[in-house]
Amino acid sequence: MFLALRRAVEAALSDALGDLGLPTADLGIEEPPEGVDAVLASSVAFRLAGERGTAPPAVAAEIAAAVDPAGYEYVGDVEAAGPYVNIHPADAYYDDTLAAARDPEYGRLDDRGESVVVEHTSANPTGPVHVGRARNPIVGDAIANVLDAAGYAVARHYYVNDAGRQMAVFTWAYETFGENELPEPERDRADYDLVRYYQKGNAFLETAAEAEREAVEAEIESIMRGLEAGDEETYERVGAVVDGVLGGMRASLGRLPAEFDRFVRETRFLRDGSAAAVVERLRESDHAEREDGAWVLDLADWGIEKPFVFLRSDGTTLYTTRDLAHHEWKFANFDRAVTVLGEDQKLHADQLAAALEILGNDAGRLTSTFYSWVNLPEGGMSTREGTGVDLDDLLDESIRRAREEVESRLDTRIRDDDLTDEDVERIARQVGIGAVRYDVVSKQPAKAITFEWDRALDFEAQSAPYVQYVHARCCGILDEAGAPSEGTDAPSTETDAGTVGANALGTPEERALLAVLARYPAVVEHAAAELAPHRVATYTRELSEAFNAFYRECPVLSAEGETRRARLALVAAARTTVANALSLLGVAAPESM
RNA sequence: GGGCACGUAGCUCAGCCCGGAGAGAGCGUCGGACUUCUAAUCCGACGGUCGCGGGUUCGAAUCCCGUCGUGCCCGCCA
Structure with a gap:
């Protein structure tokens, strides 16, 4: 509704200014601050005051009078308020919102006929997912959800770095050390089991004597060469480790839940020759140079001063070279590509984009979005060093605290629903998993987070439970009224769509809640355009506040006649909208709490 | 040294892209509201040189320049 209203207001203002002979380049449309009883406003009068030779309020009055609301959908009263032109919506705006927001698909935008591949997480398969990396699947999954809702055909990919030195070290360690040399695994799962070999191997390399280390390095190098040459036996050796660890990591990520349509292996681009082909094409470009036996690209034209190595002096490819082949593959199969990366990848992403252009691609089809690190109060997290909090531990602890919370409330529950x-x-x-996800996804990804147990697992205010509680309250009221529960198609006499108008909803709290509900599709649009799912989280908070104000002031079940019917419809609309918004964030919407 | 990001209330954060109506939340502190649709809620009070200094503008937390602080990155790692 809001999107349509905004478009209508743009047309109405533009036409009015045109009639007055004023320029229409900048309409100054904005959302008024809290406390102003209007849905949209324009500050255009400030800019036109000089041209008109009068004060802004006079211009605003002139413009307000020149707008004819009748000709535009949803535009109601238009009035000047000091230097501003305030726009109130017509009744139809609220009527249509009340009807539309009860549709289970509310907030799903029209199909754009455009495909997007969202690559996220892509953590190296070296061990259990830790909290530092967990920002990636949480943000990435939400971005994919938002794009999906915004009308794109979305594919979720995890790029498996199975070709680098790390995996060679891991494979050597796995084949070398025995169970009796390792500590007990922290959990009975493949990633926890196997990471012990990786850590043992790294520790060995750091402390081993010179001669011993050289022998090991030779073995590691032979594994890397085997991968580069497409040697089947080497793939099988490395694959055994990768498959095992990845299986465990998928189990962790699945708890969030973050799931993928496809795991794309880096070695694929070695085996099919596309990485080698990229090297050949780059070598022929004007930007390629030979330096100390290696091949590099001069990216000065892209503002990157350091040469970018795409082929080692020993003739083997690097991670980024293979990633170029990977991204050309994405371009061949999707219209757009979005990648969610840690901020340490920024230079790499710039180099990748520049090299893609040199290869003749439209790099504008790739958008990289970055998140800052999650740190512990005492420092960083590292799988190799075995420092950090595992995602599984965080989720377990959060669920434990949530369970404690539920149990402590059992005695004082007013609602007799016998859990x-x-x-x-x-x-x-x-609640437990929702709280973790919400805490992470509600912050701007660019900001660094210091992970603190108590803060991440605070179940009050500005948290998932706060929003989830609103959903549970809606469900409680509708359940009490005999409305069908979510997901069923059974018609309800009391909340039947189409027959209830918003005219019975006249209190400020009811109007305010409707106005918030009307904005939801615009929030999806905005969040998708900016790849900013935290905007959806902010919205769920605003919606919750509006609902709680309504809940306080407007009794539903004890109301009568048209008021009761309209309020039930409003509650149904709020429930659908909050459920849909939470689902974009990957947070569950409980029917009772 | 260079590049990129971040800096808003004691703490954690929205708002910044696209400049406009006394700067908004939550936590914490203090004071209120459960015989009434679930109090994981609500209401009120206290709390801010929007890091700092310039500039642009009728108007700057928002745009530009500089500066300080913090984080990340800086050719044969991924």
Whole structure:
């Protein structure tokens, strides 16, 4: 609704200014501050005051009078308020919102006929996912969800770095050390089991004597050469380790849940010759140079002073070279590509984009978006060094605290819905995991986070449970009223769509809630355009506040007649909208708490 | 040294892309509201030189320049 209103206001203002003989380049449309009773406003009068030779308020009055609301959908009263032109929506705006927001698909935008591949996480398969890396799947999954809702055909990819030195070290260590040389695994799962070999191998390399280390390095190098040459036996050796660790990591990520349509292996681009072909094409470009036996690209034209090595002096490819082949493959299969990366990858991403252009691609089809590191109060997290908090530990602890919370409330519950043990467990899981996801996704990715248990797992205010509680309240009211529960198509006499108008919703709290609900599709649009899912999180908070104000002031079940019917419809609309918004964030919407 | 990001209330953060209406939340502190649709809620009070200095503008947290602080990165790692 909001998107349509905004377009209508643009047309109405533009036409009015045209009639007055004023320029229409900048309409100054904005959302008024809190406390102003208007949905949209324009500050254009400031800019036209000079031209008109009068004060802004006079111009604003002139413009307001020149707008004819009748000709534009959803545009109601237009009035000057000091130097501003305030726009109030017509009744139809609220009527249509009340109807549309009860559609389970509310907030899904029209199909754009455009495909996007979202690559995220892509953590090296070296061990369990830790909290530092968890920002990637949480943000990445939400970005994919938002793009999907915004009408793109989305594919979620995990790029598996199975060709680098890390994997060669890992494979050697796995084949060399025995169970009796290793500590007990922290969990009974492949990633926890195998990471011990990786850590043992790295520790060995750091402390081994010169001669011993050289022998090992020779072995590691032979594995890397085997991969580069497309040697089947080497693939099988490395693959055994990669498959095992990745299986465990997928289990962790699946708990969030973050799932992928496809795991794309780096070695694929070695085996099919596309990485080698990229090297050949780059060598022929005007930007290629030979330096100390290696091949580099001069990217000065892209503002990157350092030469970018794409072929080692021993003739082997580097990670970025293979990533070029990877991205050309993406371009061949999708219209756009989005990659979610840690901020340490910024230079790499710039080099990648420049090299893609040299190869003749439109690098504008690739958007890289970055997130800052998650640190512990005492420092960074590293799989190799075995420092950091595992994602599994964080989720377990969060669920444990949530369960404690649910159980402590059982005695004082007003609602007599007799939660079973299964209910308690379900709620604990929904709230516990939701709290972690929400805490991460609600912040701008560019800002660094210091992970603190108590803060991440605060179940009050500005948190997932705060929003989830609103959903549960909606469900409680609708359930009490005999409305169908979510996901069923059974018609309801009380909340039947189409027959309820918004005219019975006249209190400020009801109007404010409707106005917030109307904005949801615009939030999806904005979040998708900016790849900024935290905007959806901010929105869920605004929606929750508006709902709680309504809840406080407007009794639903004890209301009568048209008021009751309209309020039930409003609650149904709020429930659908909050559920849809939470689902974009990957946060569960509990029906009771 | 160079590049990129970040700096808003005691703490954690929105707002910045696209400049406009006394700068908004939450946590914490203090004071209120459960015989009423779930109090994981709500209401009120206290709390801010939007890092600092310039510039552009009728108007700057928002745009530009400089500066300080923090983080990340800087050719044969990924």
